[in-house]
Amino acid sequence: MDPDTVAKAFVEHYYSTFDANRAGLVNLYQDSSMLTFEGQKIQGSQNIVTKLTSLPFQQCQHGITTVDCQPSGAGGMLVFVSGNLQLAGEQHALKFSQMFHLMPTPQGSFYVLNDIFRLNYA
Amino acid sequence: MDPDTVAKAFVEHYYSTFDANRAGLVNLYQDSSMLTFEGQKIQGSQNIVTKLTSLPFQQCQHGITTVDCQPSGAGGMLVFVSGNLQLAGEQHALKFSQMFHLMPTPQGSFYVLNDIFRLNYA
Numbered sequence: 437m438d439p440d441t442v443a444k445a446f447v448e449h450y451y452s453t454f455d456a457n458r459a460g461l462v463n464l465y466q467d468s469s470m471l472t473f474e475g476q477k478i479q480g481s482q483n484i485v486t487k488l489t490s491l492p493f494q495q496c497q498h499g500i501t502t503v504d505c506q507p508s509g510a511g512g513m514l515v516f517v518s519g520n521l522q523l524a525g526e527q528h529a530l531k532f533s534q535m536f537h538l539m540p541t542p543q544g545s546f547y548v549l550n551d552i553f554r555l556n557y558a
Numbered sequence: 559m560d561p562d563t564v565a566k567a568f569v570e571h572y573y574s575t576f577d578a579n580r581a582g583l584v585n586l587y588q589d590s591s592m593l594t595f596e597g598q599k600i601q602g603s604q605n606i607v608t609k610l611t612s613l614p615f616q617q618c619q620h621g622i623t624t625v626d627c628q629p630s631g632a633g634g635m636l637v638f639v640s641g642n643l644q645l646a647g648e649q650h651a652l653k654f655s656q657m658f659h660l661m662p663t664p665q666g667s668f669y670v671l672n673d674i675f676r677l678n679y680a
Contacts, residue, residue, distance in 0.1 A: 508659055509661075533640065539631075552638040554624055556640060556653055
């Protein structure tokens, strides 16, 4: 599979899991994984998922606008996403940008080593 | 210097060079460098600077809103930026997001291995 196809498949899997069962994201991170969420730095899969599941909204729906990817060296892949985040009960969607650094696992899959998320305030 | 300080210094240098003398950015890239600009993939310092200097505006001013950074492994550093791009003669600034993967040089400095840029359309 070419990198763009892998990136798009990852992004679809990530956000559909986020929207349906946020706790299920734990499998995409490892102990070395880092998340910077709106400037807050969090490390390790459990801490990251604790943060994501404690965000102050229950239901949400991500819409993807763009997905760009590049090889990062050493087998890794950088994935850069822009999109919209619709929170349940809110009239207007929020715009966001997010980047992931995916690293290969011995099983031939990928995990998220780096994750940086920002809302783009209008 | 801590990574956040390095990232902020890089970002200030990058955008002040972009706004004052775009051709001077050539020193920040190498032959292996990749730029994805609004979805268009470009490789190599000369090709990248040719793209940046041929953008359809002469004068611009970047304003930085947020800078986040994380170590990417293997001595590299991921820098994620959001900000505003004011083009000369335009009333409204454009919002953008950009990520850089900085890699160390033997001289103790950094070059840009990966660069992904997107405008955030309202």
